[in-house]
Amino acid sequence: MSRPNVITLLAGGILVAAVATAIVGNVFTPHLVTDQALLSRLKPPAFLEGGIAEFPLGTDRIGRDMVARLVAGLQMSLSVALAGTLIGAIFGTFVGFLAAHFRGLTEEILMMFVDFQASLPFILIALTLLAFFGNSMVLFIILMGMFGWETYARLARGVVLSARSQPYARAVEALGAGPGRLYLRHILPNVASALIVQVTLTFPQIILLETSLSFLGLGIQPPNTSLGQILGDGRDYLSTAWWISVWPGALIFLITLSMSLLGDALRDRLDPMLKTRTT
Amino acid sequence: MTRFWLIKLVRTIITLWFVVTFAFIVLRTSGDPVVALLGADAMPDEIEHFRELWGLDRSLFAQYISYIGQMATGQFGNSLRDSRPVLEIILERLPATAQLGLAAFIIAAVIGIPAGIVAALRRGRLTDRIVMVFAVFGFALPNFFLGILLILLFSLYLQILPSSGTGTFLHLLMPSITLATFTAGTLARFTRSAMLEVLEKPYMRAAAARGVPFWQRVLFHALPNAAIPIVTVIGLNLGQLVAGAIVIESVFAWPGIGRLLVVAVSQRDLAVVQGLVLVIAVTMVLANLIVDLLYGLLDPRIREGAK
Numbered sequence: 091m092s093r094p095n096v097i098t099l100l101a102g103g104i105l106v107a108a109v110a111t112a113i114v115g116n117v118f119t120p121h122l123v124t125d126q127a128l129l130s131r132l133k134p135p136a137f138l139e140g141g142i143a144e145f146p147l148g149t150d151r152i153g154r155d156m157v158a159r160l161v162a163g164l165q166m167s168l169s170v171a172l173a174g175t176l177i178g179a180i181f182g183t184f185v186g187f188l189a190a191h192f193r194g195l196t197e198e199i200l201m202m203f204v205d206f207q208a209s210l211p212f213i214l215i216a217l218t219l220l221a222f223f224g225n226s227m228v229l230f231i232i233l234m235g236m237f238g239w240e241t242y243a244r245l246a247r248g249v250v251l252s253a254r255s256q257p258y259a260r261a262v263e264a265l266g267a268g269p270g271r272l273y274l275r276h277i278l279p280n281v282a283s284a285l286i287v288q289v290t291l292t293f294p295q296i297i298l299l300e301t302s303l304s305f306l307g308l309g310i311q312p313p314n315t316s317l318g319q320i321l322g323d324g325r326d327y328l329s330t331a332w333w334i335s336v337w338p339g340a341l342i343f344l345i346t347l348s349m350s351l352l353g354d355a356l357r358d359r360l361d362p363m364l365k366t367r368t369t
Numbered sequence: 370m371t372r373f374w375l376i377k378l379v380r381t382i383i384t385l386w387f388v389v390t391f392a393f394i395v396l397r398t399s400g401d402p403v404v405a406l407l408g409a410d411a412m413p414d415e416i417e418h419f420r421e422l423w424g425l426d427r428s429l430f431a432q433y434i435s436y437i438g439q440m441a442t443g444q445f446g447n448s449l450r451d452s453r454p455v456l457e458i459i460l461e462r463l464p465a466t467a468q469l470g471l472a473a474f475i476i477a478a479v480i481g482i483p484a485g486i487v488a489a490l491r492r493g494r495l496t497d498r499i500v501m502v503f504a505v506f507g508f509a510l511p512n513f514f515l516g517i518l519l520i521l522l523f524s525l526y527l528q529i530l531p532s533s534g535t536g537t538f539l540h541l542l543m544p545s546i547t548l549a550t551f552t553a554g555t556l557a558r559f560t561r562s563a564m565l566e567v568l569e570k571p572y573m574r575a576a577a578a579r580g581v582p583f584w585q586r587v588l589f590h591a592l593p594n595a596a597i598p599i600v601t602v603i604g605l606n607l608g609q610l611v612a613g614a615i616v617i618e619s620v621f622a623w624p625g626i627g628r629l630l631v632v633a634v635s636q637r638d639l640a641v642v643q644g645l646v647l648v649i650a651v652t653m654v655l656a657n658l659i660v661d662l663l664y665g666l667l668d669p670r671i672r673e674g675a676k
Binding site for chain 1: 380383391392395506508509510512513517518521525612619620630631635637642643646653654657
């Protein structure tokens with residue numbers, strides 16, 4: 091039951107490769123992402139007729155190397171998703187702890203915000219804020235952080251409520267530990283596995299949110315680039331240069347698929363309670 | 370029973386109030402609402418009329434109250450682009466999105482639910498594995514990428530389907546399949562787990578012992594009991610359909626409210642954005658209320674239980 095199967099290993103391998111490429115990929119690409127080779131515009135990948143070995147995955151409409159662009163896009167998409175996931179996880183968990191600690195009116199009000207966010211598709215909230223406040227990198231990362239915090243809040247609140255009634259929590263309290271010590275040193279380690287599973291579920295969703303918005307031209311703006319933005323760029327060249335859209339799309343798919351598979355495996359291992367409910 | 374409906378109703382009203390308040394706060398913290406909704410080059414008398422109409426010379430609380438009144442009666446202001454009333458523009462685009470959403474929903478249900486049932490009946494066998502692999506793909510495949518792939522294959526390579534626009538049944542095919550994929554995957558997964566749980570129940574064995582034929586047991590004994598979690602998932606997936614439509618309508622140039630929203634956001638046509646957000650939010654909240662009520666109808670235990 092707890093043997094890591096081939097698919098899980100493969101998914102893990104793909105993720106490690108993606109992260110490694112994002113970190114050190116620049117070293118191996120002969121072209122900078124800003125290099126324009128105007129004589130080699132819309133070159134097909136090297137393995138197709140008309141492609142040249144200098145650009146293994148082809149070039150875009152102004153002759154930029156697709157490999158260099160994909161590395162840059164991968165860096166941006168992964169780091170934005172990572173930042174968003176961390177912000178959401180920390181903020182949401184904090185709100186959940188607050189609600190469970192104070193109970194009463196505080197809890198009611200906090201959980202009302204949670205219910206509100208859960209009642210609307212997040213892309214709608216994101217688009218509203220982007221429209222009214224204008225797009226900027228800071229706002230965009232905050233938006234990614236706002237995604238999914240409500241799930242962490244619900245989860246953390248539920249777990250704290252049940253943990254506080256357990257003997258160990260009361261023992262720690264009786265020994266004179268303050269709430270900070272109780273939550274961070276004693277309760278948090280006990281809820282960590284559930285939170286980690288949630289992270290593996292949120293991360294691919296944030297990747298999809300970022301790439302969707304960037305694809306629509308409402309997310310990451312040039313000169314910065316993300317996988318979704320490259321894909322959106324390629325839309326106008328579908329009939330002449332399919333590779334501009336297909337490479338970033340395939341990358342996004344591989345990453346979200348691997349993360350989901352890994353998350354499922356992790357959930358089975360860390361959280362037997364969840365397993366019986368969702369498989 | 371009345372208590373159950375009453376609680377649902379109160380919760381719905383509170384959520385709607387939150388949505389309008391959210392819109393008000395965003396509108397007021399992002400700058401001058403007159404400029405936001407009428408544009409920087411509005412006529413002075415127009416501005417004066419607007420200030421009076423919305424009570425912008427009064428206290429913030431009075432403004433808030435009158436804002437709720439405006440929104441409740443559908444007075445969302447005029448579009449910056451062609452200065453037509455926002456509500457009119459939205460109502461014009463709504464049927465296209467409704468058509469797309471309905472088609473996608475039907476495709477998802479017709480594929481997802483039977484696939485989930487079959488997977489549960491053949492648990493652990495090859496059929497089950499294949500269904501689950503497709504379900505995971507449906508989850509992880511970004512809808513905009515699926516749309517692009519379909520366009521590449523069917524419009525550019527095979528040249529049998531139109532890549533964009535609306536009008537015929539053929540136009541509807543690719544957008545609705547793209548939109549349906551995620552929901553079909555979710556439905557298959559949840560139907561499978563709901564059926565697995567029900568199939569192990571003692572009353573299923575009792576039915577078998579009484580000699581009820583296999584398909585009758587599945588359709589009339591197991592399925593109604595598995596229907597409750599399935600309906601919940603359908604309710605939760607309405608949001609997914611709406612979110613998907615926003616992206617997919619742009620991929621296929623489908624003239625619905627999703628595409629309208631994306632264009633309005635990129636042009637910062639704030640009156641249209643605000644109107645759309647409110648209309649979509651209200652639709653979703655009401656749809657969720659209907660699902661909740663359906664839930665109560667399907668399962669008497671929920672209606673009468675302590676919940």
